[in-house]
Structures are given as C-alpha cells and as structure tokens.
Amino acid sequence: MSAVEKRSVTIRGHRTSYSLEKPFYDDLVAIAAERKLTLAALVAEVDEARPRDTNLSSALRLHVLAWAKHGTASTPTRNTSMEPP
Structure with a gap:
C-alpha cells in the first residue's frame, strides 16, 4: 500500500x-497531460465541480476512478454527484 502524501x-x-496516495497522484498527472492542462488547472476544475460536503x-x-473506469477524464458536475456521464 502506498503512503498518503500531502501536496x-x-x-x-x-x-x-490535498492528500493522495502516489498511484492516485500519478494518474492525476496523466489525466492533466492527456487534457493538456496543468495539474493546478485540473485540481481547480475538480474543486469547482465537487459537492461542498465532499x-x-x-x-x-473519485475523478481518477471515473477516468480509470471510463477511459476519459471527464469532470463531474455538481448535478451528477460525482458520477461519470
């Protein structure tokens, strides 16, 4: 199991x-690269879309999981409760 790292x-x-295990962080970097975004821009998108109680x-x-399951890096909206499209 990978240790949680604070970034x-x-x-x-x-x-x-935020605190993530290295495999989640590595996938987040890959998603950002795939979408031609900086990591900060991707984190900002996810932050803006997340429900305030998450x-x-x-x-x-959850964003990394949706990407891994569906092969796309779609940003969830508040209306979908973090569910992929």
Whole structure:
C-alpha cells in the first residue's frame, strides 16, 4: 500500500492542500497531460465541480476512478454527484 502524501497547489489565487496516495497522484498527472492542462488547472476544475460536503482529496480520487473506469477524464458536475456521464 502506498503512503498518503500531502501536496499543495494554488487555485483561484489561494493555496490549498490535498492528500493522495502516489498511484492516485500519478494518474492525476496523466489525466492533466492527456487534457493538456496543468495539474493546478485540473485540481481547480475538480474543486469547482465537487459537492461542498465532499473534501478535495476524495473528489480527486473519485475523478481518477471515473477516468480509470471510463477511459476519459471527464469532470463531474455538481448535478451528477460525482458520477461519470
């Protein structure tokens, strides 16, 4: 099992942090590269779309899971409750 690593990123002008295991982080980097986004831009998209009662780390894991299951990096919306399209 991979240890959880805490990382910081600036989104919308403020610093925030999230904690992910290395495999999730590596896939997040791959998703960003596939979509030609910076990692910060991808994290900002997921942060904006997540329900307010879901923490950022969980939302990022769910985003990676949706990408892995469906082969696409679609950003969920608030209306879909983190379910892929």
